[in-house]
Amino acid sequence: MSNYRLAVPHDVSPYVTIYNADTWAKLTNPGTLPAGTGIGSAFSIGGGYLAVAHDTTPFITIYNTSTWAKLTNPGTLPTGTGLGCAFSPSGGHLAVAHDVSPYITIYETAGWTKLTNPVVLPDGFANGCAFSPNGALLAVVDSGTTQLTIYNTSDWSAVADPATMPVGNCRGVAFSVDGALMAVAHLGSPYITIYNTSDWSKVTNPGTLPAGEAYGCAFSRDGRFLAVSHATSPRITIYNISDWSKVDNPGTLPAGDGWGCMFSFDSSLLAVGHNTTPFVTIYNTSDWSKVNNPGTLPADAGINLSFEWPMGALESTLPIKELLADEKENIAYPVLPAKTLSGAGVTGELGESSSPLPLPAKTLSASGLTDIVNVALVLPAKILSATGIVGEAGIGEIELPGKTLAASGLVGTVGVAVLTLPARVLEAGGNEGAEIALPVKVLDAIGLVGTVGMVDVTLPAKTFDATGIAGVLSSAVSALPMKVLEASGYSSTTGAAVVSFPTKQFAASGLSGTVGTVVTTLPPLELEAEGYAQITASAALVLPILQLEATGFSGLPATFRTWALNMRNRALTEYTGWVFDSFATFRGAVLAAGTDGVVVLGTQNLDDDVQIAASVRDGALEYGSSRLKRIPRIYVGLESEGDMEFRTITTEHGRRSYLLPENGAGLRSRRVPVGKGPKSRYWQWEAANRDGAGFTLESVALYPQEISRRVQ
Numbered sequence: 099m100s101n102y103r104l105a106v107p108h109d110v111s112p113y114v115t116i117y118n119a120d121t122w123a124k125l126t127n128p129g130t131l132p133a134g135t136g137i138g139s140a141f142s143i144g145g146g147y148l149a150v151a152h153d154t155t156p157f158i159t160i161y162n163t164s165t166w167a168k169l170t171n172p173g174t175l176p177t178g179t180g181l182g183c184a185f186s187p188s189g190g191h192l193a194v195a196h197d198v199s200p201y202i203t204i205y206e207t208a209g210w211t212k213l214t215n216p217v218v219l220p221d222g223f224a225n226g227c228a229f230s231p232n233g234a235l236l237a238v239v240d241s242g243t244t245q246l247t248i249y250n251t252s253d254w255s256a257v258a259d260p261a262t263m264p265v266g267n268c269r270g271v272a273f274s275v276d277g278a279l280m281a282v283a284h285l286g287s288p289y290i291t292i293y294n295t296s297d298w299s300k301v302t303n304p305g306t307l308p309a310g311e312a313y314g315c316a317f318s319r320d321g322r323f324l325a326v327s328h329a330t331s332p333r334i335t336i337y338n339i340s341d342w343s344k345v346d347n348p349g350t351l352p353a354g355d356g357w358g359c360m361f362s363f364d365s366s367l368l369a370v371g372h373n374t375t376p377f378v379t380i381y382n383t384s385d386w387s388k389v390n391n392p393g394t395l396p397a398d399a400g401i402n403l404s405f406e407w408p409m410g411a412l413e414s415t416l417p418i419k420e421l422l423a424d425e426k427e428n429i430a431y432p433v434l435p436a437k438t439l440s441g442a443g444v445t446g447e448l449g450e451s452s453s454p455l456p457l458p459a460k461t462l463s464a465s466g467l468t469d470i471v472n473v474a475l476v477l478p479a480k481i482l483s484a485t486g487i488v489g490e491a492g493i494g495e496i497e498l499p500g501k502t503l504a505a506s507g508l509v510g511t512v513g514v515a516v517l518t519l520p521a522r523v524l525e526a527g528g529n530e531g532a533e534i535a536l537p538v539k540v541l542d543a544i545g546l547v548g549t550v551g552m553v554d555v556t557l558p559a560k561t562f563d564a565t566g567i568a569g570v571l572s573s574a575v576s577a578l579p580m581k582v583l584e585a586s587g588y589s590s591t592t593g594a595a596v597v598s599f600p601t602k603q604f605a606a607s608g609l610s611g612t613v614g615t616v617v618t619t620l621p622p623l624e625l626e627a628e629g630y631a632q633i634t635a636s637a638a639l640v641l642p643i644l645q646l647e648a649t650g651f652s653g654l655p656a657t658f659r660t661w662a663l664n665m666r667n668r669a670l671t672e673y674t675g676w677v678f679d680s681f682a683t684f685r686g687a688v689l690a691a692g693t694d695g696v697v698v699l700g701t702q703n704l705d706d707d708v709q710i711a712a713s714v715r716d717g718a719l720e721y722g723s724s725r726l727k728r729i730p731r732i733y734v735g736l737e738s739e740g741d742m743e744f745r746t747i748t749t750e751h752g753r754r755s756y757l758l759p760e761n762g763a764g765l766r767s768r769r770v771p772v773g774k775g776p777k778s779r780y781w782q783w784e785a786a787n788r789d790g791a792g793f794t795l796e797s798v799a800l801y802p803q804e805i806s807r808r809v810q
Contacts, residue, residue, distance in 0.1 A: 102119050102362070102363065102407070103117060103119055103141075103405070104116070104362075104378075104403065104404070104405050104406070105117075105404050106139075106369075106371060106396045106400040107139045107151070107152070108135075108396045108397055108399055108400055108401060109397075109399060109777065110397040110398040112127045112128075112131045112397065113131055113132040113134065113136040113150070114139065115394070115395075115397065117392055119362065119367070122389070122390070122391075122393070123394075124392060124394040125166075126166075129166065130167075131159075132150045132152040132154075133152060133155065133156065135154075135775055136150050136401065137179070137180060137181050137774055138151035138181055138182035138183050138195070139151070139402060140192075140404050141163070141185070141405070142185040142189045142192075142407075143189055143407045144407065144408070145406045145407060145408045146162070146189065147161065147163060147207070148160070148161045148163050148406075149185070151182055151194055151196070152179070152180055153179040153180070153775040153776075155175065156171045156176075157175055157176040157177075157178065157180040157196060158176055158180050158192075160210075172210040172211070173211065174211075174212040175203075176194045176196040176203045177196060177198040177203070178197040178223070179197045179198075179751075179773075180194050180196050181195050181196055181197060181223065181224060181773070181774065181775065182194075182195040182225060182227055182402055183195065184227045184228050184229055185207075185229070186229045186236075186251070187231060187232065187233045188233055189207060190207055191204055191205065191206060191207065191213075191233075191251070192207055193205075193227045193236055195224035195226055195227045195238060195240075196223065197773060197775070198223070200215045201222070201223055201224040201238070202216070202219070202224050202227065202247075203215075216254040216255070217254075217255070217256070218256035219247075220242060220244070221242035221243055222241040222245075223240060223241055223773065224238050224239065224240045225239055225240060225269045225270070226238075226239050226268075226269060226314075226402065228271045229251070231273055231276065234250065234251055234252070234277075235249065235251065235257070235273075236248070236249045237249075237282075238271075239264075239268030239271045239284075241267040241757070244263070245264055245266075245284070246264060246282060248298075260293055260300065261300070262300040263291075264291045265284060265288070266284045266286025267284060267285045267286075267756075267757075267771035268282050268285075269284060269312065270283035270312065270315045271283070271315070272315045272317050273295070274317045274321065274339070275317060275318075275319050275321050279292055279295065280292070280295050281315045281324055281326075283312035283313060283326055284311075285771050287307065288304075288307045288308075289307055289308040289310070289312040289328060290303075290307070290312055290324075301342070302342070305342070305343070305344070308335045309328060309331060309332065309335070310328045310355075311328060311329045311330075311769065312326050312327065313327055313329070313357045314326070314356065314357065314359050314371075314402060315359070316360050316361050319361060319364065322339060323336055323337065323338065323339065323368075324336070325368055325370075327357060327358055327370055327371070327372075328355070328356050329355040329356070330355075332348075332351045333352040333355060333356040334351070334352055334368075336386075346386070348387070348388060349386070349387065349388070350387075350388040352374075352379045353372060353374040353375065353376065353379070354374025355373050355374075356370050356371070356372050357373060357399060358370070358371040358402040359371070359403075360403055360404055360405050362405045363405060363408070365383060366382065366383055367380055367383065367389070367405075368380070369381075369403055370400075371399070371400025371402070371403045372399065372400060373399035373803065376391045376392075376396075377396040377399055377400045378391075378392070378403065398805060401774060658674075658675065658678070659672065659674055660672070660673040660674075660676045678690035678691060678692040679691065679692055687699075687700075688700060709789055710790045711787065711790065712786065712793070713785065713787070715747075715782065716784075717782065718781065718782040719780065719781060721800070721802045723802070723804050724779060725804050726778060726805050727779070727781070727803060728776065728777045728805065729746070729776075729800050729801065729802050729803065730772055730801070731769070731800075731801040732772055732798070733769055733770070733797075734767070734768050734785065734795065734797065734799075735765055735766075735767055735797035735798075736758065736765065736768050736785075736793065736794070736795055737763070737764055737794040738791055738794075739760070739792045739793065740760050740787065740789055740791025741760055741791065742785060742786065742787055742791070743757060743785070743786045743787075744756050744770045744784070745785075745786065746772065746781065746783055747781070747782040748780065748782070749780065750776070750777070751775070751776040751777075751778065753784075754773060756771050756773075758770065760791075765794065781800070781802070
């Protein structure tokens with residue numbers, strides 16, 4: 099299949115490399131490159147857009163694949179390093195996973211507007227995301243405590259967590275083509291967890307597990323395979339979905355840890371991104387032979403790569419039996435039965451079939467659907483069987499005619515429908531208010547197919563008649579509290595009519611000529627006050643000058659900082675909050691003396707009733723090279739009584755924290771789930787307890803990976 103492409107995001111400019119999958123020729127770089135290390139990528143179905151997630155603002159870069167022009171950035175950007183991205187099947191939404199809260203940002207692609215954040219957010223930085231094939235679900239994997247969040251895209255509510263959650267930080271997620279299965283790649287054994295999406299029950303683990311921490315996973319579109327990319331040879335593990343048996347390893351394995359994998363839309367190819375040159379390895383799925391490397395390799399480690407899904411992927415070559423329409427995502431899914439070609443009881447030599455098996459052309463129609471964006475065909479595997487054949491089996495070919503997609507019954511766009519109601523006349527005599535009630539009008543649009551535009555209902559202004567008044571009404575004045583009379587639409591000239599009297603009423607009806615002024619005089623009111631006298635007085639008080647003498651002292655807070663130096667390795671330890679002025683060692687115990695007496699150090703789990711926070715930090719080191727480097731793997735020898743945090747500190751990316759949950763008693767080797775994005779010349783690490791948990795840190799092993807640049 100030609101005319102589709104493979105995108106490989108990576109460290110080092112141009113940060114994304116794009117290939118023509120027909121010839122493996124590298125395409126010319128886009129005019130505007132991503133701003134930093136490419137970590138995730140996704141093509142929209144139909145190939146109209148390519149999104150690249152990266153580690154420098156704007157954190158997501160979107161291209162029009164027809165010209166490779168960069169689109170204008172969304173008005174609201176992701177809040178941190180983009181670690182993964184995914185388009186919905188309809189192309190209506192783009193989700194971006196990133197490392198700063200809210201951890202997932204979702205856009206409507208029609209205007210690249212950001213949706214309101216879901217109520218339930220991932221609880222750690224999100225490493226990846228994926229939509230289900232019908233667009234009804236969005237799964238997000240993260241490095242927090244829950245590690246997996248699944249949303250209903252109808253209202254972005256969170257689905258209840260599966261009863262069995264993945265073990266360790268999650269790095270990749272994928273749905274099967276029929277949406278019945280969801281796979282999650284993670285850093286703890288069994289490294290891959292598979293769910294039935296009907297009830298989120300966990301599928302029994304495959305008999306052969308991936309050999310190390312898993313970073314990515316992908317289902318083939320023909321429904322046959324699940325691929326898992328991981329650390330440790332063979333670095334790619336492939337399963338038969340029918341029985342979860344492991345496929346034999348390819349003859350040529352990826353050269354480094356597998357950081358991502360993806361099948362082509364027609365399932366003929368599997369691409370694996372890894373951290374050692376050639377950085378991407380591509381296989382023919384028919385026999386798992388390795389495709390020749392592209393002439394121009396990616397500039398650095400391939401991470402979460404993606405194949406384009408061209409419009410041709412929506413065609414079918416098999417008869418269509420049933421069409422299911424998902425109105426939410428505007429996608430039509432045909433369900434096709436398996437076809438069997440048999441040659442039973444044939445004797446002799448079965449050669450090539452000179453008479454292909456003709457099938458009548460089938461028409462896929464979608465009637466009454468509005469705004470159909472994509473039609474996707476889900477085809478089961480076809481079976482070719484030859485039973486009872488004697489002799490040599492040759493080649494059997496089946497030629498199926500092309501299918502026609504028709505959308506009938508749609509009538510353009512309905513423009514503007516205008517409903518005009520007749521004018522109503524309100525007659526009002528006197529000074530009372532009057533109301534008119536108009537019957538509710540019903541506008542029916544029956545039998546319209548397509549998009550209904552605007553419907554305007556125009557009501558005319560209402561006319562108020564004041565009958566019997568002729569001439570000019572000048573003014574009416576009353577000294578009583580004012581009421582407001584609203585009069586509009588009078589014939590002739592109307593001045594100010596301000597009327598309203600609780601007991602008196604002025605009326606001017608049937609008068610000709612000019613009405614002047616009417617004045618009403620009310621009798622005066624009398625106020626009687628007995629026994630009151632008005633007295634005005636003043637008083638002056640002269641006080642002697644007061645003198646205040648004060649001698650003040652500025653109190654200095656008692657702050658104690660204590661340092662202990664290991665004389666063997668010159669390691670320095672600082673203690674804060676130790677209000678002691680002297681120390682001594684007596685019979686193997688360390689004693690400290692202060693104003694509150696003498697205490698034995700090292701035997702308390704609390705500082706009075708406060709949890710004791712403790713941390714260990716080394717210096718900033720360049721690990722023998724002045725070049726930039728990433729540290730994708732860190733191992734610690736650790737024993738802890740509770741959860742721990744391991745932090746990496748770099749000038750460029752600041753401090754990043756990774757959770758190490760409690761893992762039982764005794765010293766254990768633990769892997770730190772370091773993020774893929776940070777790179778720096780100088781690295782520093784720190785280990786800290788949570789909630790005052792006691793811990794022993796026996797060793798820290800870092801494995802830097804040098805990259806070719808010296809500056810960002």
